Amino acid sequence: MEPLARVEALLGSRPGKVIAVHLNYPSRAAQRGRTPDQPSYFLKPSTSLSPSGESIERPYGCELLAFEGEIALIIGTRARRVHPDAAWAAVESVTAGNDFGVYDLRWADKGSNVRSKGGDGFTPIGPALIPADQVDPRALRVRTWVNDELVQEDTTADLLFPFEQLIADLSQLMTLEPGDVILTGTPAGSTVVQPADVVEVEVDTEGWSTGRLVTPVVAGAVPFASYGAGPVADDAQRAEAWGSAEAAGVSAPLPLVEGSPTPLIEGSRSDRLETSTEDVVPITTGTLSPELRAKLASVGTATLSAQLRKRGLNTVSIDGVTPTKPGQHMIGLARTLRFIPAREDLSQQFGAGFTAQKRAFDSLNAGDVLVVEARGERGTGTVGDLLALRAQVRGAAGIVTDGGVRDFAVVSELDIPVFHAGAHPAVLGRRHVPWETDVTVACGGTAVQPGDVIVGDADGVIVIPPSLVEEVVDDAIEQERQERFIGQQIEAGASVDGLYPMNQDWLAKYREWTP
Numbered sequence: 414m415e416p417l418a419r420v421e422a423l424l425g426s427r428p429g430k431v432i433a434v435h436l437n438y439p440s441r442a443a444q445r446g447r448t449p450d451q452p453s454y455f456l457k458p459s460t461s462l463s464p465s466g467e468s469i470e471r472p473y474g475c476e477l478l479a480f481e482g483e484i485a486l487i488i489g490t491r492a493r494r495v496h497p498d499a500a501w502a503a504v505e506s507v508t509a510g511n512d513f514g515v516y517d518l519r520w521a522d523k524g525s526n527v528r529s530k531g532g533d534g535f536t537p538i539g540p541a542l543i544p545a546d547q548v549d550p551r552a553l554r555v556r557t558w559v560n561d562e563l564v565q566e567d568t569t570a571d572l573l574f575p576f577e578q579l580i581a582d583l584s585q586l587m588t589l590e591p592g593d594v595i596l597t598g599t600p601a602g603s604t605v606v607q608p609a610d611v612v613e614v615e616v617d618t619e620g621w622s623t624g625r626l627v628t629p630v631v632a633g634a635v636p637f638a639s640y641g642a643g644p645v646a647d648d649a650q651r652a653e654a655w656g657s658a659e660a661a662g663v664s665a666p667l668p669l670v671e672g673s674p675t676p677l678i679e680g681s682r683s684d685r686l687e688t689s690t691e692d693v694v695p696i697t698t699g700t701l702s703p704e705l706r707a708k709l710a711s712v713g714t715a716t717l718s719a720q721l722r723k724r725g726l727n728t729v730s731i732d733g734v735t736p737t738k739p740g741q742h743m744i745g746l747a748r749t750l751r752f753i754p755a756r757e758d759l760s761q762q763f764g765a766g767f768t769a770q771k772r773a774f775d776s777l778n779a780g781d782v783l784v785v786e787a788r789g790e791r792g793t794g795t796v797g798d799l800l801a802l803r804a805q806v807r808g809a810a811g812i813v814t815d816g817g818v819r820d821f822a823v824v825s826e827l828d829i830p831v832f833h834a835g836a837h838p839a840v841l842g843r844r845h846v847p848w849e850t851d852v853t854v855a856c857g858g859t860a861v862q863p864g865d866v867i868v869g870d871a872d873g874v875i876v877i878p879p880s881l882v883e884e885v886v887d888d889a890i891e892q893e894r895q896e897r898f899i900g901q902q903i904e905a906g907a908s909v910d911g912l913y914p915m916n917q918d919w920l921a922k923y924r925e926w927t928p
Contacts, residue, residue, distance in 0.1 A: 417621075418506070420538055420542060423542070424538075431456065432457075432595050433454060433483075433512055433596040436598060437599075441599055449573070451574075452573075452579055455525065455526045457512075457536050462537070462538060462594070464538070464540065465625070467534060467628070469534045469629070471632055472515060472532065473634055475518070475646075476605075477650060479514055479604060480614075480628075481603045482509070482511055482614040483511065484508075485508050486545070487505050487507070488590065488594075489505020489506070490503050492588070497580075506542035507545055508623050509555070509614040509624075510614065511537045511614050512535075512596050512599060514529050516654035517529075517645060517646045518642065518644055520645050539623065542623070552568070552619070555569075555615070556614070556615050557614050558625075559611070560610055560611055572597075573598075580595070601656070603656060604656045605654050605655050606630050608630050611627065611628070612630065701744070708887070712886065716892050717877065717889050718875055720888045720892065724885070729859055729876045730857070731858070731859055731876065733789065736832050737821070737833065741831075741870075742830070742869065743867065743870070745867055746781055746782065746864055746866060747861050748850070749783070749850065749854045749863055750784070750785045752816070752846060752848060760842050764841075764842050769850050770795075770800070770847035773851075777803075780810050781808075782813060783809060785815070785816065786854035790816050791817050791834045792843065793817055793844040793845060794817045794819030794820075794837050795816035795818070795845065796814060796819070796824070797824070798827075801820075801827055801829060811832065812832070813832045813857075816834055817836060818833040818837070819838060821836035834857075857874070866882045894927070898923050898926050899912055899913050902919075
């Protein structure tokens with residue numbers, strides 16, 4: 414037998430496309446708890462390819478780098494609209510692959526996997542290329558080792574989507590060209606690896622082997638800059654990355670939302686498409702530290718508004734909303750929901766089932782404030798007792814809607830703060846269609862983006878850009894300290910002339926008064 418070709422020549426010519434399949438092994442589908450009816454895919458950049466022996470860097474600040482041992486197909490001839498019966502002839506060779514991903518970055522991808530799986534070296538392949546015409550595509554085996562311990566082993570005998578189907582399906586829409594790489598899915602057993610671990614993958618069949626594809630893991634040393642999305646990890650992502658909540662050492666996450674290939678941050682109607690759910694993840698907008706939350710709780714929205722105005726931000730109040738009961742105070746990070754005007758055909762298509770409205774409430778995390786764009790329409794309800802209760806159970810910090818609230822008496826008895834434009838008995842469909850979640854919305858006359866800081870009290874609701882919150886709250890604390898001093902002087906009989914605002918004499922006295 415001739416010595417097998419090695420992958421270095423292929424990598425030197427820079428393949429044009431790297432296409433990866435989401436779910437293909439029954440063992441992995443069982444682990445994920447879903448079995449797709451048809452294959453779905455994502456693209457990886459060709460710069461993610463690397464040879465055996467080259468290390469992969471776990472990005473600085475990330476904890477959830479996971480491997481996925483796979484069989485990689487190398488296209489040898491141009492293929493467009495090929496039938497499954499002729500598809501295998503388009504494959505030149507078979508090799509081992511590893512579809513590495515960083516779960517800490519999935520939240521920023523909207524299902525594309527660009528950041529989570531597109532890093533340099535995130536797709537090692539090799540080392541040897543097995544001629545495709547010498548093997549049976551249904552008789553291949555893939556195995557993965559971590560530090561010499563076997564962690565994955567499966568065969569292609571009962572794939573959800575045979576390799577011929579994948580090639581035929583992809584060629585319906587795109588031309589497969591020589592050198593293109595198709596990653597064909599991973600079996601159960603994928604989990605998290607750490608710096609200093611070594612991951613090895615081998616593909617073999619009777620008489621043939623790729624040899625072991627070796628990838629050492631190293632720690633990254635360069636932090637992400639502030640001009641791009643950084644890593645965010647929560648228990649749901651830990652459970653996904655490790656393979657189970659038990660393996661991750663966390664409590665079992667709530668069921669993932671089905672029916673969408675993207676996270677619940679939506680910029681379009683893709684959350685209503687019937688496609689694969691491999692990359693559906695709960696959305697995390699970040700967290701407010703206990704120290705920052707305490708600072709925000711110590712000042713009023715009136716003071717925060719004054720500080721924002723000093724910085725040129727005048728349209729940051731959500732106008733026309735009041736709390737369901739007096740004394741409610743709300744601090745959290747914005748998640749958003751948008752309704753469009755009711756139209757009969759759209760209401761019928763998108764107004765029933767697990768709608769965008771229900772998904773928004775069902776995906777709230779601790780500390781989130783759901784901000785609802787209802788166009789100021791008060792002639793129907795936008796939230797009722799059950800969804801408000803769901804938000805409370807999820808640990809949300811509040812709800813803000815510039816529309817109506819149903820079941821007002823019951824909602825008012827809940828602990829969760831709800832700021833609204835009025836009570837109304839009608840159901841949502843009278844005036845609205847639930848449309849999309851976690852996009853920029855207009856609520857009460859101001860723009861709100863996911864991740865904005867939302868603060869509400871008796872004076873109203875304020876939106877603070879997260880980049881400004883630290884300086885705004887610190888200056889607000891100082892402002893209220895000065896106002897306490899001024900109040901004491903007025904109580905003692907001082908005139909407001911020169912005191913409010915303070916002239917230099919009063920400022921000197923204030924500095925002496927300040928502890």
